[in-house]
Amino acid sequence: MRFTRAIVRPPGATFAHGLSREPLGTPNLELALLQHQRYCDALLECGLALTRMPASDELADAPFVEDTALIARGRAITTRPGAPSRLGEVADVHDALVARGFEPDAIREPGTLDAGDVCEAGDIVFVGVSERTDEDGARQLATWLRAIGLAPRVVDVRGERSILHLKSGVSWLGDGRLLVIPELAGHAAFADFETVVVDASEAYAANAVRVNDRVLLAAGHPLAEAKLRDLGYLPLVLDMSEFAKLDGGLSCLSLRF
Ligand code: CIR
8 A cells, every 4th residue: 555645743942851661861852853753754755745733842741642643544533642732633633624625533432542553554454452552442343444345453562562553563554564572473463464574673663664675773773774675675774763762663653544
């Protein structure tokens, strides 16, 4: 599938106060803005047109726009993020989707779902149950996906303490392939896919994004980069240091469709 557009949202003044599980230090806003700009440039290079939502100075985690909505088969659904501090992001993304002509459905209370737990792999869509997405949220999304002709597969990753979201540990590369962390390599849900396993020392690289002819890959992961090149992919390497400090990966900075 080819993407033509993406929605992005740059960091606002309070970005450094975003949620973080990892003691990787406080993000630097100037550098985060620069890295975000380079990320946007990379999407443009992949042929996408961008909708840039205005930065929010109240919603620190708003740049991780992927978590708040999902677009598939021309339909959109807004989520109900599992972190209470992120619930306020949904109204803004709803409005951005409406402005682009969508009539979004919604994940309803009491279910919670972060779309960072949703990994589309062709007609199959993996839906993670995680510390953010609960079983009700996953069930609601599965029903929505079936209604638009996709085949959801729920993957419980609550035991994988190293990852925040399913997609922190698995990415679809296209061509029947998934890029995965070692802990998820043998998971039954992925049995009919070829798994490309990142080295344990490069786990963050498993959150890559196939965008048309390129694969966005986080900088500093030479083993993963070499592996992708050997398979014929063209990695587009991006520095993500400031977003990684808030547990954010490449996929979460855009909503692609
Ligand atoms: C959070 O904890 O919600 C944000 N600081 C990071 C969200 C990252 N989202 C993603 O990887 N899909």
